Amino acid sequence: MKFFSTILVQTNRNLQKTWPTQFMTLLTVSLSVLIFSFFFLIYTNMIKAGERLGDDLRLTIYLEEEPVMEMQSQLVRRITNFSPVEEIRFTSRQDAYNRLATQLGDNVDVLDDLDPSFLPPSIEVYPKKNLSNLAQIKRFSEYLATLPGAVKVQYGQEWVERFNYFTKLLQIIVILSGSLLILTTAFMVAYTIRLAVVARQAELEILRLLGATNGYIRTPFLIEGFLQGLLGSTLGLLALFFLFRWIQLRFTGPGILQLIEFTFFSPTIIGIIIAASITLCTGGSFSSMRKFMRI
Amino acid sequence: MDTQPANKSIVEIVRATKIYPPDVVALEDISLSITYGEMVFLTGMSGAGKTTLLKLICGIEHPDKGMVEVTGKDLNRIKGAEIPRLRQQIGMAYQDFKLLPDRTVAQNIAMAMEVSYQNIRTIKKRVIELLQKLRLEHKHNAFAGNLSRGEQQRVTIARAVANSPTLILADEPTGNLDSKTTKLVMELFEQCNISGTTIIIATHDESIYRKSENRVLELHSGQMVQPTDRTILTPENMP
Ligand SMILES: Nc1ncnc2c1ncn2[C@@H]1O[C@H](COP(=O)(O)OP(=O)(O)OP(=O)(O)O)[C@@H](O)[C@H]1O
Numbered sequence: 001m002k003f004f005s006t007i008l009v010q011t012n013r014n015l016q017k018t019w020p021t022q023f024m025t026l027l028t029v030s031l032s033v034l035i036f037s038f039f040f041l042i043y044t045n046m047i048k049a050g051e052r053l054g055d056d057l058r059l060t061i062y063l064e065e066e067p068v069m070e071m072q073s074q075l076v077r078r079i080t081n082f083s084p085v086e087e088i089r090f091t092s093r094q095d096a097y098n099r100l101a102t103q104l105g106d107n108v109d110v111l112d113d114l115d116p117s118f119l120p121p122s123i124e125v126y127p128k129k130n131l132s133n134l135a136q137i138k139r140f141s142e143y144l145a146t147l148p149g150a151v152k153v154q155y156g157q158e159w160v161e162r163f164n165y166f167t168k169l170l171q172i173i174v175i176l177s178g179s180l181l182i183l184t185t186a187f188m189v190a191y192t193i194r195l196a197v198v199a200r201q202a203e204l205e206i207l208r209l210l211g212a213t214n215g216y217i218r219t220p221f222l223i224e225g226f227l228q229g230l231l232g233s234t235l236g237l238l239a240l241f242f243l244f245r246w247i248q249l250r251f252t253g254p255g256i257l258q259l260i261e262f263t264f265f266s267p268t269i270i271g272i273i274i275a276a277s278i279t280l281c282t283g284g285s286f287s288s289m290r291k292f293m294r295i
Numbered sequence: 296m297d298t299q300p301a302n303k304s305i306v307e308i309v310r311a312t313k314i315y316p317p318d319v320v321a322l323e324d325i326s327l328s329i330t331y332g333e334m335v336f337l338t339g340m341s342g343a344g345k346t347t348l349l350k351l352i353c354g355i356e357h358p359d360k361g362m363v364e365v366t367g368k369d370l371n372r373i374k375g376a377e378i379p380r381l382r383q384q385i386g387m388a389y390q391d392f393k394l395l396p397d398r399t400v401a402q403n404i405a406m407a408m409e410v411s412y413q414n415i416r417t418i419k420k421r422v423i424e425l426l427q428k429l430r431l432e433h434k435h436n437a438f439a440g441n442l443s444r445g446e447q448q449r450v451t452i453a454r455a456v457a458n459s460p461t462l463i464l465a466d467e468p469t470g471n472l473d474s475k476t477t478k479l480v481m482e483l484f485e486q487c488n489i490s491g492t493t494i495i496i497a498t499h500d501e502s503i504y505r506k507s508e509n510r511v512l513e514l515h516s517g518q519m520v521q522p523t524d525r526t527i528l529t530p531e532n533m534p
């Protein structure tokens with residue numbers, strides 16, 4: 001108790017002395033957290049959207065001939081050899097015709113003059129729902145095209161490729177802004193603590209002469225780092241949350257944002273971001289002290 | 296608190312030599328032993344090495360040769376965490392005061408007690424008590440930087456005494472004081488001494504030790520002048 005009250009008094013004194021720099025650092029930390037978590041939020045939402053869209057993703061292999069029973073099982077084996085799939089469905093000429101007929105509904109009479117076997121038979125492959133499969137979808141389709149009897153493989157080629165490209169880009173941005181966050185935060189905090197140490201050099205020297213322990217001298221600086229991390233990341237995340245709510249309210253109604261349902265970070269992710277910031281800031285302050293405080 | 300075996304010395308210096316770079320011999324071959332509860336005066340001309348000797352005792356400076364032992368601990372071999380613990384037991388009133396000019400008098404004195412995590416209320420009470428004894432109560436909230444030298448001197452003394460240390464080192468504690476205030480300071484030291492604190496006072500103010508019955512050590516350009524050269528009354532050689 002005595003320890004903590006004394007240390008808190010000491011921390012309070014430090015803050016009073018160096019608050020303009022401390023405030024700037026706090027802003028920098030919040031801003032870095034905001035930038036990073038902004039991109040990270042988009043990224044996580046894209047991945048989630050990818051999963052959801054992946055549900056509808058299927059590759060259709062059009063065949064020359066309707067495969068006989070044993071041919072079918074051979075095809076299934078070759079497909080699953082390449083990649084595990086959710087489901088494989090064979091569509092005969094008749095099935096395709098029936099499906100088209102149901103889709104046409106009342107206009108079914110346009111089919112009257114046509115041979116029910118004019119549609120090609122096909123295999124529909126539903127890949128496992130995850131992004132790594134989505135990324136491999138192109139290779140998968142190329143492989144499927146080499147299957148015996150395959151004429152053409154179709155999937156939302158363009159869409160999948162764009163989506164992949166976009167998530168890759170986002171991944172890079174997230175990594176970059178993450179590194180930025182780490183660098184600026186650790187650097188700024190280390191710098192601020194250094195300033196604080198220099199500003200209090202005379203006091204620290206006297207404290208040492210009076211018999212202050214390392215703990216007594218260092219703990220206030222560590223608490224400062226801790227507070228920077230805690231408050232900085234909380235502010236950054238709060239700002240992001242308000243931005244998020246604003247976008248949500250602004251863009252309600254039909255549109256692309258309806259298609260991709262945006263969600264905010266889960267409490268776990270929020271906790272991890274805050275904990276990481278705290279660790280970074282406290283670590284920055286600790287390393288700075290080791291460098292600039294000779295005890 | 297350390298145990299204090301009877302007649303054991305709190306300060307034991309054996310053949311200590313201190314040379315400041317490049318070649319200023321501040322102390323040469325000093326041997327000295329001070330018992331628990333003693334009050335000792337350390338005199339000598341300016342530049343004789345008084346401050347240096349006190350700095351060796353509280354571990355701010357280290358001897359180039361010889362050994363310094365305080366409360367039984369060899370300062371050359373003392374480990375990192377033990378230094379603060381030892382310094383909390385030593386109260387030093389510095390010749391150059393070493394106060395923080397932008398803190399109040401009370402805050403400056405409180406620092407000595409805060410480092411050993413004393414209760415805030417205890418600290419407040421002690422600060423007021425000391426300021427009263429030194430007739431400085433009206434300066435409680437004044438910034439140390441705005442005080443006269445004599446006032447700063449008393450603040451540094453109050454800070455040295457505040458944490459009730461086992462050993463008080465006072466470097467020229469009355470250098471800036473008139474005779475009345477000097478008496479106040481000496482009374483404070485005597486009170487501390489009566490309650491068992493060992494005190495070493497470096498001074499050239501003859502008036503404070505002339506009539507004293509305590510031991511007087513004299514330094515002369517870094518060397519200890521042998522007590523036999525002087526006629527001092529110590530309890531041992533009193534007739
Ligand atoms: N940091 C230092 N570097 C170099 N020389 C020093 C240093 N400190 C003290 N000295 C020298 O060591 C000698 C002893 O100095 P010290 O301060 O111990 O004297 P003193 O007896 O306290 O003098 P005074 O009565 O004036 O305070 C002096 O010659 C001084 O110039």
Ligand SMILES: [Mg+2]
Nearest residue numbers: 345346390466
């Ligand atoms: Mg001196």
